[in-house]
Amino acid sequence: MTSVVLLEQLKAFTEEIMADMILPVAMQQGDTEQAYRAPEVYLMRLPDSRAAKKKAPYIIHRVIPLETEQQPGSEERTVVSVRSIFCCYNPDEQEGDLALLNMMERFRVELLKVRKVGAVGADGKPRYQFTLDISPDHKLESIPYDEESKPYYAGEMITYWKLPTVQQTEDIELWR
Template sequence: MTRIILLERLRDFTREATADLIMPTKITSEGENQKFRSADVYLMRLPDGNSAKKKAPYVIHQLVTGTDRQTQGQTVAAKANVRSIFCIYNDDEQEGGLMLLNLMERLRVALLRQVVIGGQFTLDLEAGLEVLVYPDDTAPFCVGEMASTWKLPAVEREVSYD
């Protein structure tokens, strides 16, 4: 449950950090007016895998790996590696690239300022916060990702082994 709660808190944090960043959506039918909104935030996957281009702008937070380790005499140390995927739409490739960077920077700076989210999940700055803007030509969509490592609360043992 703890890793699910991490993703939920990260979703809420992302929504708050990027709420005032209004971006264009893809025009899906002839005669439709351009619409603008903040990025939607999803956990693990989009609700419909075939809608990746229809849903932009969005952020997806995915749990990639998790570890639980205990060295002798220490409490269990739990971590989770999260990949955050960012996608925006813009007909102007240069403006789109800058818009993507703005969305990613908004979250990056907010995370570095806050470090702890949900009162229990700590960004592991020793592991680093990695950002990658995809160099592929995917216009009019721009995509990037952020990799983060989170320290989780330890799971308490119910039985003691000697």
């Protein structure tokens, strides 16, 4: 299991919980009426960073430092940090700030409810692969940006995830 699989699982989880959150889309040149949709979810970055305002509303999940440690006499432990960036558009400043808060809170609350993301096994039973780490060393942090970017509103959340243990192999020939 890798951090790439974690990102894919987070994307699926986020799309599911945000599916019914319908927000205004930033109007573009030639638009005659306001459009609405659920936030789109991207991994690592937007497909075209120059189109950031055109893509609102959206959420980006991005892996930041990966940390692996092993204490004497214990199993290896790998924790990956995920930075989730939230962006929405609203011509009304109060509604824009509330929409951003609503996106971030929905994500946070749903994560705290399940605390795991992953796939379903071949037997149809849930097989969670990644566990949210909210230990004293890894707090779930949420930060709305206070920048003057109205009518766009953005914020980020940092989460920490325990990755499954990598099984050590005796066959060194695999790497030669």
